[in-house]
Amino acid sequence: MPVPAGYRLGPWAVGTPLGAGGFGSVYTARREDDGQPADAALKFLPTGTQTPRRLRHLRELAEREIDLLSRVRAPRLIRLHEVRTVDDPSRPELDGATVLVLDRAESSLQDLLNGSPRPGRGPELLVEICEGLHQLHRAGWLHGDLKPANVLLMDDGSARLADFNLAAELEGTHAYSPMFSTPDYTPPETIWGDVAERGQRIRPTTDIWAFGVLAHLVLTGTLPLPGATPAARRDATVRYARGTEPLRLSPELPPDWRQIITDCLAPTHQERAPHDAASLLPRVRAAAEGAAAPRAPRAARPLRRALIALACAGALAAAGLGLHAASSKHPATTGSSPRSAPVALVGYDRCLKGNVCFFTEPDGNGRMCSWEGDETDWLGGASRCSWADQQVPRSVFNNGIGPEAGEPRVSLVYYAGEKLQDRIDCLPRDTRQNIDLARSPRSHVWTEHC
Numbered sequence: 239m240p241v242p243a244g245y246r247l248g249p250w251a252v253g254t255p256l257g258a259g260g261f262g263s264v265y266t267a268r269r270e271d272d273g274q275p276a277d278a279a280l281k282f283l284p285t286g287t288q289t290p291r292r293l294r295h296l297r298e299l300a301e302r303e304i305d306l307l308s309r310v311r312a313p314r315l316i317r318l319h320e321v322r323t324v325d326d327p328s329r330p331e332l333d334g335a336t337v338l339v340l341d342r343a344e345s346s347l348q349d350l351l352n353g354s355p356r357p358g359r360g361p362e363l364l365v366e367i368c369e370g371l372h373q374l375h376r377a378g379w380l381h382g383d384l385k386p387a388n389v390l391l392m393d394d395g396s397a398r399l400a401d402f403n404l405a406a407e408l409e410g411t412h413a414y415s416p417m418f419s420t421p422d423y424t425p426p427e428t429i430w431g432d433v434a435e436r437g438q439r440i441r442p443t444t445d446i447w448a449f450g451v452l453a454h455l456v457l458t459g460t461l462p463l464p465g466a467t468p469a470a471r472r473d474a475t476v477r478y479a480r481g482t483e484p485l486r487l488s489p490e491l492p493p494d495w496r497q498i499i500t501d502c503l504a505p506t507h508q509e510r511a512p513h514d515a516a517s518l519l520p521r522v523r524a525a526a527e528g529a530a531a532p533r534a535p536r537a538a539r540p541l542r543r544a545l546i547a548l549a550c551a552g553a554l555a556a557a558g559l560g561l562h563a564a565s566s567k568h569p570a571t572t573g574s575s576p577r578s579a580p581v582a583l584v585g586y587d588r589c590l591k592g593n594v595c596f597f598t599e600p601d602g603n604g605r606m607c608s609w610e611g612d613e614t615d616w617l618g619g620a621s622r623c624s625w626a627d628q629q630v631p632r633s634v635f636n637n638g639i640g641p642e643a644g645e646p647r648v649s650l651v652y653y654a655g656e657k658l659q660d661r662i663d664c665l666p667r668d669t670r671q672n673i674d675l676a677r678s679p680r681s682h683v684w685t686e687h688c
């Protein structure tokens with residue numbers, strides 16, 4: 239969103255660009271009225287210039303950030319001073335934009351990593367980031383998009399968390415975040431997450447996973463799950479979540495940091511849950527000081543892995559099968575401090591490679607149930623569809639893999655009754671279509687030909 243230098247917004251005169259992300263553009267600004275001169279950063283969110291559908295999304299993202307920053311003030315969170323709306327019909331590209339007037343930072347952790355993959359102050363910064371996370375979680379909010387570009391460095395070098403477009407307020411154990419995520423920082427259960435009508439369900443452990451990825455990157459210059467591309471890294475996450483590949487953290491990590499990162503990257507929410515920001519903070523502080531870290535809280539008794547694998551990774555698994563195998567040698571991402579932007583997980587795109595997905599709304603919208611394998615009882619079988627007894631699917635996507643990945647069964651037959659009774663239809667591979675059914679299917683099977 240280009241804003242010309244010198245552009246006036248109330249008392250603020252826009253200066254030079256500071257950065258841009260998936261949603262907003264940020265500029266330096268100086269207060270030029272009779273009051274005290276001051277510097278700030280103006281974050282422009284284009285809430286006036288998009289199609290109605292995009293507008294609704296952008297407004298929601300802007301409201302999340304404003305809501306959080308107006309209600310939660312904490313030392314390790316960037317501070318919001320005021321919110322303005324551009325009222326300037328002579329500049330249609332800017333008219334209607336929402337502008338957040340924020341404390342101005344010097345740079346971001348991403349900038350620091352770009353210059354030096356392992357910043358000397360890494361451990362100290364991780365303490366401050368963990369403090370920020372603790373302050374946020376204690377206030378009842380989740381960040382939802384923790385990554386180096388969203389950690390700002392102030393002029394005294396200290397870190398503050400920023401960019402709360404995907405932040406969400408906890409409601410009990412969950413919060414609802416828009417359907418965006420930054421793949422390298424997304425835990426397995428969120429990639430494969432339960433999508434409710436109000437968005438993606440996330441929990442504090444979502445941020446804890448992201449903190450583990452970020453800590454590994456800051457301390458070693460590499461991402462913890464190897465792969466040269468985001469797709470290969472997602473493949474590695476899938477194999478790790480399935481339990482078919484161990485977590486191979488960089489051998490450079492000192493033991494206390496290794497344990498902290500291992501706990502943050504526990505493959506399931508249940509195993510990660512004991513390691514909340516409050517319990518991590520003293521351990522991170524001790525590790526940063528080089529002292530023996532306090533003992534980790536006892537891990538939740540691992541739930542039966544097979545069940546978790548089904549719920550969490552079973553459907554994820556196929557994502558990997560269609561993707562090229564990642565090298566298992568660790569430093570595949572050396573030198574990369576990739577600038578990752580959130581990717582919208584919407585519509586049919588939510589259906590992972592290798593799965594068949596049914597949706598409660600047309601065009602791949604609404605709630606989704608997906609399977610990698612056959613299921614002879616959607617309501618009572620090993621991998622159930624939680625909504626099939628109340629809702630009828632309105633669209634379907636056969637995103638199966640094929641012979642090139644060793645799978646001859648590429649078409650999907652689905653049935654009105656359990657145990658493959660009353661055939662409804664057969665879908666060739668790569669078919670995505672709206673469907674009009676009187677009641678929900680109850681079973682399906684993969685087959686070689688329709």
Ligand SMILES: Nc1ncnc2c1ncn2[C@@H]1O[C@H](COP(=O)(O)OP(=O)(O)OP(=O)(O)O)[C@@H](O)[C@H]1O
Pocket residue numbers: 256257258259260261262263264279281316340341342343344345346348383387388390400401402403579580
């Ligand atoms: N208060 C600030 N002071 C200085 N620079 C900032 C400030 N806020 C943001 N920036 C810079 O602008 C970039 C984009 O800002 P931000 O991440 O808030 O935008 P976004 O569109 O929401 O990004 P994303 O794609 O990560 O969601 C940041 O990575 C940072 O470099």
